[in-house]
Amino acid sequence: MTFIERRNALVAALSTAVGCPVLLSDQVQPEAQPPYIVYSVTADYIPDAGLGDYTFRETGSGEDTSLAEVRAEQPSCTISFSACSVNRWKQGTNGEKAYIFGEDEAQELAARAQGFFIHTGEDVISSAGFVVVDVSNAGSRSAIVIDEMARRYGFDVRLRYRRTDERDVGTVQKATPKGETTKE
Structure with a gap:
């Protein structure tokens, strides 16, 4: 699962849990009616300064078998969330x-x-492929928008996830012992 697929699963689960839209910030589309949450990924790859875990695996089969080197690590990322609202009248049921x-x-x-x-x-955080490392305090992020205050409270979340990168390192060929001939 890619980072973006994990992020999207996490955001969908958060939206369901809090009962309002959770939107990627700085989008061209018009914002939703309040309340809603906007988020931005402030850092998608924060390495842990390790070399990673290296393994090899065979890809393909038969004559087309090749060897792939796989590097796995557990970096972290930081996502910033801001809950948004405005003062307004709301029609009740x-x-x-x-x-x-x-x-x-x-x-x-x-x-x-x-x-x-x-x-x-x-x-759901775990099933999206993340582990929570830290949740910051929520603070006011309110701003003036034309003639009214856009009320915002925001916090940052640091998450850890598993990242794997793979590269082809060569073709695996059947070895012929010295002195024997191959049948063709």
């Missing part, structure tokens, strides 16, 4: 209107997302 405080909603959404990484999402 009974027809009454309720005022939503964007600050409170963003802070609560960030806390639920943190809880996903700290505990509740452990199984």
Whole structure:
């Protein structure tokens, strides 16, 4: 599984867990209606300074057998999440209107997302191929957008995953012992 496939599985699981869209930040598409979470991968490959584990495996079969060298390691990555909301009126199911405080909603959404990484999402995080290394504190990332405040609370998550790289190192040919001839 590639890093992007793992990331997408993780983001889909987070979206389901918190009950709102989780979107890649800085996209051309218009943003969703609040509340939502935006994320960005701030570092997708942070090596652990090791050489990695090297193994060899045969690829192909018969006359087309070749040898591949596989290097595996466990780097980490950092993903930044920001829960977003705005102050607004919301129509209730009974027809009454309720005022939503964007600050409170963003802070609560960030806390639920943190809880996903700290505990509740452990199984889906693992099945996506990640292990949580660290979850930072959530802090205000609010900004003025034209004439109102975009309320944002964000945090960073450091995750570890398994990365493998492979290269072909040659063809494996059947050896003929010295003094024998091959049949053709």
